[in-house]
Amino acid sequence: MTTVELPAGTPVETPAAASVAAPADPTAPLDTDVLRRLLDGRFADVKEQFRAEAPDHLFSPSHDLTTAEHRDVTRARLRTLAELGGHELGFSSRYGGGDSPGGQVAQFEMLGFGDASLMIKSGVQWGLFGGAVQALGTGRHHAELLGPLLRLELVGCFGMTESGHGSDVSSIGTTATYDPATREFVVHTPEESCRKDYIGGAAEDADVAVVFAQLLTGGEGRGVHAFVVPLRRDGQDLPGVWRGDDGRKMGLNGVDNGRLAFDHVRVPREALLNRYADVAEDGTYSSPIASANSRFFTMLGALVKGRVSVSGGAQSQTKVALEIALRYGAGRKQFKTPGGSEEVTVLDYLAHQRRLLVPLATTYALSFAQDELMGEMDELLRVQLAGEEADSARQRAFEAHAAAMKVASTWHATRTIQTCREACGGNGFLADSRLPLLKADTDVFTTFEGDNTVLLQLVAKGLLTSYAQQFSDLDTLGMARFATKDFISTYAGRSPAASLVADVVEAGRAPDDLHDRAWQIRMLTDRERHVVESLAKRMRKARSKPEGERFAAIDDLQDHLLLAGRAHTDRIVAEAFAAAIARCEDPAVAALLSDVCDLHVLALLEAEKGWYLEHRRMTTLRAKAITSAVNALCRKLRPRTEELLAGFGTPRHWLGSRLVG
Amino acid sequence: MTTVELPAGTPVETPAAASVAAPADPTAPLDTDVLRRLLDGRFADVKEQFRAEAPDHLFSPSHDLTTAEHRDVTRARLRTLAELGGHELGFSSRYGGGDSPGGQVAQFEMLGFGDASLMIKSGVQWGLFGGAVQALGTGRHHAELLGPLLRLELVGCFGMTESGHGSDVSSIGTTATYDPATREFVVHTPEESCRKDYIGGAAEDADVAVVFAQLLTGGEGRGVHAFVVPLRRDGQDLPGVWRGDDGRKMGLNGVDNGRLAFDHVRVPREALLNRYADVAEDGTYSSPIASANSRFFTMLGALVKGRVSVSGGAQSQTKVALEIALRYGAGRKQFKTPGGSEEVTVLDYLAHQRRLLVPLATTYALSFAQDELMGEMDELLRVQLAGEEADSARQRAFEAHAAAMKVASTWHATRTIQTCREACGGNGFLADSRLPLLKADTDVFTTFEGDNTVLLQLVAKGLLTSYAQQFSDLDTLGMARFATKDFISTYAGRSPAASLVADVVEAGRAPDDLHDRAWQIRMLTDRERHVVESLAKRMRKARSKPEGERFAAIDDLQDHLLLAGRAHTDRIVAEAFAAAIARCEDPAVAALLSDVCDLHVLALLEAEKGWYLEHRRMTTLRAKAITSAVNALCRKLRPRTEELLAGFGTPRHWLGSRLVG
Structure with missing residues (x-):
């Protein structure tokens, strides 16, 4: 099997790539508006407008309602939304829409800061139902149905x-x-x-x-x-x-x-x-x-916006939970220092920092990755809105990207909100902390709009297909013309951030520096490549088995498939983070984000050290150094919690928790 | 630092130790009554009586009630319980009790198969309130309060x-x-x-x-x-x-x-x-x-029954969730085999087996460990009931044991019930599947009766104290008299199962056999010992820091402390499983349990392979072999699911789930 090299450097697309390494004064006041806008990403305007215009009552608590009451409240709020607008953005302007699919999904994401029932209810009406009419229907359906459904005169x-x-x-x-x-x-x-x-x-x-x-x-x-x-x-x-x-x-x-x-x-x-x-x-x-078969997958593919939406909504709910738990942890004191008389703030304990700051860093990473996904979705859906067909290879890559992000964001939400609940102790169990509702509402995200376990296997199968495709093309064209760069850019599911990152990777610092972005991305790319290559080998063997043994042989690879899906996702998420830092023109913000990215990636490498050590991609000394680095980064970022939360841009009254009055 | 050797073989305490290795006909029908009684453990009689006598209405669904309705239902059920009896077992027979603290906790555990609100409500009245009066009060309190509170004339x-x-x-x-x-x-x-x-x-x-x-x-x-x-x-x-x-x-x-x-x-x-x-x-x-300080901890220690109870209750709720998810997975079909026309049963997929059979194996392990804990608790509390004081070293060891088990059982419940919900997809999100209530009710177990993160640190600090104690004693007595066997039996928190297991360990098969119990236990013991020894070294260093730096230095060890607590728990749980197998006189049951124990331990070693590889306690080849062995065990145990569920002994109508009609 050919060993694949990392892509050679591709042209830099923004002038700011160098800012990653720029030294910054750690005591300089940070402009959190810059941070927020960067995190808001491509559809920042929609998000800012929603923050400014959404009526407060959309965010009043809904944790103590009967089923009938909750349905009534949600219905009424949906009417408010219909008047507020934003939901129409994803539809064709010929029928009252805004030709901005990304804008619509951005608003959905903002609804994730409030009661998720409203978010999902609006998603059913204007995402699933309206989206199906728009994407799968033709003029006669659009003309008849879009107007009424946008105005909520027709509920679907x-x-x-x-x-x-x-x-x-x-x-x-x-x-x-x-x-x-x-x-x-x-x-x-x-x-x-x-x-x-x-x-x-x-x-x-x-x-x-x-x-x-x-x-x-x-x-x-x-x-x-x-x-x-x-x-x-x-x-x-x-x-x-x-x-x-x-x-x-x-x-x-x-x-x-x-x-x-x-x-x-x-x-x-x-x-x-x-x-x-x-x-x-x-x-x-x-x-x-x-x-x-193609027809079926084309129809399903036209609906993939739902997965992008759920990914974004899950991230918003995660942000709310983290802000509640972090603010609570920053105020709560428990136990005195040994021999001292002062009680210690809970968030000053290392274990508490690890529990909350690592998921905070990962939430940043996923936000930037979501923004990449949103950009890609918006371009593709604009083509669809125009009645044309998108490039099928690009569409397939986008679908895999959306599946990967849906899996990553929703499992992250489930895990993180659970941790936030536990980090708030008994208070986190009371409904008025809001954590129980956040946990309960988001729980289904991991299994609806595609079960995560199934989606992750689809992602992996897509990687295998691209991989096999490359090799079958090579057979025709001749191995001599095989270019590593092209290979990996397709095989590994080239993300929009990849070309920018390639440059960051090549410009990296000494390879023994754990904080070297080049080394970090290389570690994730290596793992993905190794897992996919070995999977391809095993899959070929399994498929060549006699009919009766084939299912069992392929089924034996399920864990390997899941790992491939995860490894791929880990790489594209880290790349998106690196690209966002490279885009950032404010050195203080970039420096802070660089630490956050380090924490995200190093905590991931720490969690996956079993794989790295098993495959001799990490020395035992380095594994220990990573653990120390994660601890040090927690310490370093603890005083930056307030700024990092400000980056989420969540108005305080949206938090709706007694714990953060 | 002295390297500590494993304990030499101690006398065999049961004649059945050899049965572990006894060959069994895998096709022989298994007597699931034997399995159930073994799992029921020391207080099987109380459990069987409860199964026979508990009225059905205690187990009717309570997932669609308002808060007020649910409180009313629970109150009414508590009165039923007061009449049924069993709660009085833990109290002194002088005041209407049964002098059987283990029996009382066994009944609490059985309540965990039903609505956890009733279990906790009864725990408040007869565990916490009644228990405090019994344990902290004297004759005047007992005479005045125990009768009325047992009869529910006085609610506390x-x-x-x-x-x-x-x-x-x-x-x-x-x-x-x-x-x-x-x-x-x-x-x-x-x-x-x-x-x-x-x-x-x-x-x-x-x-x-x-x-x-x-x-x-x-x-x-x-x-x-x-x-x-x-x-x-x-x-x-x-x-x-x-x-x-x-x-x-x-x-x-x-x-x-x-x-x-x-x-x-x-x-x-x-x-x-x-x-x-x-x-x-x-x-x-x-x-x-x-x-x-001693007084305070003596008073708290007198109440430790609560932790044992929560551990048992969490296990019961986990058993219900697993049975629902496993039965659903054994009936649900999804996706055809490639090229085939038959749809595949979900539980026949390897990924699904890994999700559910590994926690099933761990649930068995924790059940046996709980039974060891119950035996120890019963003996100690009988001393307390008699108005005497238990041996303080033994009491401290028991408290650490109870803390460790509370942490292990409740985090296992949280994780496993979450997995069961996801494994049932949309059905698992509907209240009438019962999984939502199981998840929601048990969620607080990880933070009440002692926050798990805090408890795990207490366990680790106990290990450090025993460790230091040994060394300070050695200074006095002279290193020459230092006996490894004595050392580890105290330092490592000798569990009642340990001496029995020591024999199994010594009688083990070839050391390169992953299914060799001796090797498995040795792996867990080695890890615990290494983690505790290195922690002791680092802690000594941290404590010698100047006043101002000491807190930070000790706090830096929090993750190490948590790891020590986990490593200790992992070892005693595996030992308890090994001891249960050794006790089992039915070769078919012992053979099945041996596979279940293998799955539990090997999946644990797989999850912890990062540590083992990092510390050169496992070769990369062996790490890969363990993954293969876990897969093979899943395949092997899949057809035994029905028998393993029968071992739980849960009457079908107690499951209260639409998914298992």
């Missing part, structure tokens, strides 16, 4: 998941059979496992559903397609429509999740969202995409 | 924690000042941070509180003591008593946690629970324990 839901099939959408059982006699589709739920389930809005509010079903025409199955199916008229459910209520949930009780089943419900031929496939009046099926 | 609460002081009880601010003129104590809350907080029963139900306060007499502070303080008479709160309600919590909403403050509330001199200290009518203070 998104009927994809079924009781029996969540992750494996291609196997759903709802059918939509075309009847040429009446030019209608007959939507039907053949058995209980095929009812739609966990559908936000299905229990009560939705007037209409986008229903994903197996399209059958001329006696032939054509795979999963989406249909607009009215659920009620004049306040009455239509004949053949059955609704169930999922009832109380761990969190997000402001969202009325429910179940839907259809008993031979007829909808007109035009109900098919027909951007990628259509059925003629006589039942003839046509599609610009020849392969059924 | 346990007022230790304050808003400002949780972990550091010695710094609480409530005062009890003796007034010789009236022969009364004046109980007072000097400021808001000194009000009692998170007190179960304080919001509504408690008629009386055991209040921990700084005792002042003759103008001198005597440290923290406990007092019986009536809160209401004839349904009315008494003058000077203020109650607050902690309101909605993340979980345990059937328990009415609240706050208490006292405005110069007068109680008679006899209100002092005076087992360890008394105040004469003239205000003269006396105590059989000379040192104020």
Whole structure:
């Protein structure tokens, strides 16, 4: 197997790359506005506007409501949002939208600072339902539905998941059979496992559903397609429509999740969202995409905005939890120093710093990575809004990127909010601390919009495909023309930040300096490369097994697949952080961020030292030095907590916690 | 520094030690009753009786109740329990008790299979409140209070924690000042941070509180003591008593946690629970324990049953969550095999097995370790019930053991129930799966009855003390007489299982066999020893620093302390598992348990491989072999899931989950 070298330096894209190494006076007052704007990223304007204009009552506590009360409150808040605007940004300007998909997702992210039920409720209406109409529909759907749904005159839901099939959408059982006699589709739920389930809005509010079903025409199955199916008229459910209520949930009780089943419900031929496939009046099926598999993944890919949104929302909820726990820890005192009479502030203990400052650093890292993702999404979705098709390789890379970030942000949220709860002791268990609701609401993020374990395997499979692709291309073109730089830029899922980072990497300091960004990125790149290469080798072997043994052989690699997905994500997140520092023109901010990035990366290397030592990529001395460096960085960043929290830009009353009055 | 050798073999205490290695026919039907009884342990009779007699309605769902409804239901269930009996077991038979502290805690553990609110509510009444009266009071308190509190005619609460002081009880601010003129104590809350907080029963139900306060007499502070303080008479709160309600919590909403403050509330001199200290009518203070510090820790130590109880309760809740997730995973199918038409059962995927079977194995390990702890507790508390004092070294070792197990069981619960929720996807987020309530209720276990981070440091400090003690004794007695065996049996916190295990260790198979129990235990013992020895060295250095630098130097060792606590716990838990296997006389059960123990230990070594590689205690080849062995054990144990769940002995209707109808 060829060993792949790191990419050679590519042209510097910003003039500020050198600022990383610029010495800064640590005592200089830091301009936290600069920090906030950098963290806000590409869609800072939308975020600033939301901070300025969002009415306070959107952020009043909702932790002590019954399910019915919480649903009512959320409904009312959704109306406020509809008037406030921002949700329309992601839609075509021809129908009242703003042609700014990134702007819409940025606002969703801001809703994550408040009650997540409202965030998800708005996401169902304008992200999932509205997004499906926009992305999968054509002019006739846009003209009829977008206006009313943006104004909340039409409330919709998104009927994809079924009781029996969540992750494996291609196997759903709802059918939509075309009847040429009446030019209608007959939507039907053949058995209980095929009812739609966990559908936000299905229990009560939705007037209409986008229903994903197996399209059958001329006696032939054509795979999963989406249909607009009215659920009620004049306040009455239509004949053949059955609704169930999922009832109380761990969190997000402001969202009325429910179940839907259809008993031979007829909808007109035009109900098919027909951007990628259509059925003629006589039942003839046509599609610009020849392969059924490609068609399915193209349709799913058009909806990937949801994963980007959940990633951003999870980050916001994490920021709130961290700010509550850090402010509480900075005020709470417990135990006197040995022999002393002064009680020690809890956040001055090293163990407490490790618990909270490391996730704070990682939250910064993920924020910058999210901004890269948002930029890429915005460009691709603008193409889609214009009715054109994005470059398919770029689209696939973006989808993998979105999956990786969704996994990283949501598991980080689950872990971090849990830690924040524990760090606040009994106070963190009381609802008015807000931590219980943050924990409960975000918990489902790790399994909805794609189960994290499944998504991470998809990411890894994408890496394998790119990897194999490169080698099969090489066979044709000849190994001689193989350029390492091109190879890694594709194989390793080139992120927008990569080319900028390449320069930082090459300009790095001495390789024995743990704080050398070049060394840090190289460590993460090496790990990703090694894991993917060895996975490819093992996968080839597994696939060559006889039929009966193949599944078990491939299944044996699941942990390796998951590791590959994680290793890839770790690398792109660190690269995004490095790129953000390189972009930063304020030396004091850059210096602070450089420490934060060090803490993020070194704590990650510390957590993964088992792998590095096992693969002889780290000496035992270095492993110990990393632990010391993490401790030292915690000490160094402890006095900067206030500034780092200011970077989040969260208005104090949004925190909604008794612990930070 | 002297390197310590493993203990030489000590006499075999059971004849069954050899059965570990006995070959068993893997296809032989396994007697799951044997497995269940082994897991039930020393107090199997109490557990079997509870399974047979507990009324079904104790286990009806409580996930969709308002706070008020949940409190009402819990109150009613507590009355049922009072009639059912079992709670009285831990009390002196002179006052209606059963002289069986282990039996009482075993019943508490069984309540953990149901709604944890009832478990905690009963724990407040008969564990904390009743337990304090029994352990800290004398005849006059027992005669007056035990009967009524056992019959629930008197409802009490346990007022230790304050808003400002949780972990550091010695710094609480409530005062009890003796007034010789009236022969009364004046109980007072000097400021808001000194009000009692998170007190179960304080919001509504408690008629009386055991209040921990700084005792002042003759103008001198005597440290923290406990007092019986009536809160209401004839349904009315008494003058000077203020109650607050902690309101909605993340979980345990059937328990009415609240706050208490006292405005110069007068109680008679006899209100002092005076087992360890008394105040004469003239205000003269006396105590059989000379040192104020020893007295304080003796009083706290008398209450350590609470930690044992929480550990057991956490394990029960974990067992329920695992059974729900495993049964769901064994029924759920998702994705077809590549090229095949059959959908794959989720639990047949390796990644899913790793997520659930490893914690299942660890749950077995912790159960056996809990049983060791229960045996030790029962013996010590019987001495206490008899009005005598236990051997102080043994009592200290038990307290450390209890702290270690509380930490291990509760963090394991938090992690495992979270994993179970995620493993059930959207279904796991719905309240009727029961997983949300299991997660929410158990969440506080990691921070109440001693914050886990603080407790783990206490465990480590205990190890350091034993370690130093050994060396200081050696100075006196002369190094020549130093016997390794004695050294490690004390220093390493000899558990009751240790002597039995020593034999297993010595009789071990080839050292290169990963499944060799001797090698496994040796790996864990080596790590503990190395971590404690290096910690001792660093601590000595830190303590010799000048005053101003000392706190920071010691604080730098916090992570090392936490690691020492974990390493110790890992070793005693594995030893307990090995001892249980050695006790087992049924070869088929022993063979199955041997695999489960292998999975537990090898997964632990895999998770800790960073440390082992860093300290050159594991080769990289061996690290990779361990990963393969964990995978192979998952495959091997997958078909044994049903038997392993049967070992938990949970009646199906106790599971209370829609996912396992």
